[in-house]
């Protein structure tokens with residue numbers, strides 16, 4: 001599809017993708033040609049959009065807003081209504097395309113707006129539906145306590161372990177499958193280097209007025225490495241940082257097929273929270289996504305964690321996996337609720353071209369928007385009935401049906417790290433390949449990000465060059 005545009009293409013592309021998620025776009029600035037398969041979005045003396053696909057067309061225009069900063073969002077609204085007419089689809093988020101919609105509610109709340117005022121403002125500006133507004137409002141309420149108890153003189157420590165037991169077909173993350181001999185051989189060196197980075201980072205922060213508030217070990221699948229390696233990493237973190245004031249320590253164990261009693265014992269020594277992620281409780285859907293474990297293995301890993309005393313467990317699911325149905329997804333949600341984990345996170349499948357699942361996939365091969373909507377709506381209702389509330393929410397580009405990812409929790413079990421990272425209010429000190437460190441200037445709200453190398457082999461071979469930036473982190477922290 002060709003998009004003729006004479007302004008910033010980012011927001012326009014995001015709106016078009018709500019309606020054509022798997023389409024490839026070509027951008028042109030030259031004179032618009034009104035043919036099938038083209039979209040025109042222009043800001044000249046007026047705002048103008050034209051869209052044609054499948055033999056249908058729709059057109060909108062409006063005068064330029066008095067405030068030029070409103071041009072882009074006004075053009076997006078015109079385009080959204082034209083594409084709604086063209087496709088018959090009305091995405092429930094309207095043209096609100098950002099990753100962190102709850103941030104908007106928190107900002108409006110801080111201006112003293114009530115529920116109706118916030119809804120009317122966001123609906124007018126972005127055409128958001130009442131149901132999605134209500135979801136972000138409830139999510140903002142669910143994170144209130146975490147935001148109120150947050151100390152600006154704190155940081156979260158993130159530790160990345162980018163290895164997995166096999167590659168899920170929908171995954172676009174850089175994680176390495178240890179079924180590959182090369183990746184497996186990298187693990188000992190990676191662990192050594194990560195330990196070095198943890199020590200050096202802890203040393204660098206010593207003596208600053210900042211304390212560690214939460215720890216999150218993520219991946220990949222941190223439990224893809226062995227118990228001894230995990231113990232060395234967690235032990236080094238404990239020796240290198242003062243963890244005495246830590247309120248939450250999570251290990252995203254992730255894949256049930258990597259969870260063993262000896263690894264859970266290591267985790268139990270240090271962590272307060274664990275994530276065990278089935279994604280689905282259907283064995284056939286698990287096979288479709290290239291997972292080499294069964295639903296039974298998830299149940300066994302969950303039971304083992306409970307028997308070993310883990311009293312804060314998250315489980316992740318994904319709506320819209322290939323071969324899943326509304327009934328199948330309902331069975332997954334019901335099965336998880338029956339286990340009564342403290343958190344259930346409901347993701348919606350995101351189309352990433354780099355993932356093997358989407359190479360050669362057409363939109364028609366994936367769950368239809370209304371099926372997805374039924375899945376996600378059912379999850380929200382069933383979880384509310386079972387006493388769970390939303391507490392963090394984010395959206396990703398190219399999510400099927402333009403839906404969202406939502407963390408639900410039982411009261412008092414809201415995951416602090418998830419809230420702080422999503423609301424971008426806390427410093428994040430990160431170690432490991434692909435990890436990013438974020439330093440917040442609380443007086444201006446400015447966030448300075450620095451990134452470690454993405455791939456384990458780069459992380460190992462260019463370690464010294466990469467950690468140069470870390471020498472400035474202490475200075476940035478203490479200046480802010």
Ligand code: SF4
Nearest residue numbers: 164167168171175220
């Ligand atoms: S477990 Fe997660 S990170 Fe690993 S391959 Fe699957 S989706 Fe990717």
